[in-house]
Amino acid sequence: MSEHNHEHGENCGCGHDHEHEEHVFIVTNDEGEEREMVMVYTFESEDNVYAVLLDRQDPEQDGVIFRIEEENEEAFLVGIEDDEEWDRVAAIYEEIARTENEGKE
Numbered sequence: 086m087s088e089h090n091h092e093h094g095e096n097c098g099c100g101h102d103h104e105h106e107e108h109v110f111i112v113t114n115d116e117g118e119e120r121e122m123v124m125v126y127t128f129e130s131e132d133n134v135y136a137v138l139l140d141r142q143d144p145e146q147d148g149v150i151f152r153i154e155e156e157n158e159e160a161f162l163v164g165i166e167d168d169e170e171w172d173r174v175a176a177i178y179e180e181i182a183r184t185e186n187e188g189k190e
Contacts, residue, residue, distance in 0.1 A: 110138060110162060112149070122149065128177060135174050136162060150174055 108124035122138035125148065129135070134153045140146050151162035152170075165171045 128181060130174055130177055137178060150178060
């Protein structure tokens with residue numbers, strides 16, 4: 086997975102309100118290690134909602150994109166296994182990030 090490296094902070098313009106409570110998730114990677122991930126951005130594509138999460142301990146590391154699914158009024162994160170879906174949402178996020186970075190210059 087490769088996503089855009091985006092520095093987040095009070096004035097980063099990513100759409101996330103950094104003044105309010107962080108949305109923190111515990112995510113287990115392929116090696117079974119648990120990481121605290123912070124949701125920094127959400128966007129929609131083809132009737133699905135996606136979240137971009139950054140490692141809370143290493144925010145300089147590339148973000149990870151998950152699909153948000155709801156069941157019985159409870160939301161949870163789902164990894165994107167389908168290559169076509171992954172390519173589509175990664176391209177959308179890269180365009181969002183590129184547009185935001187151009188606005189800062």
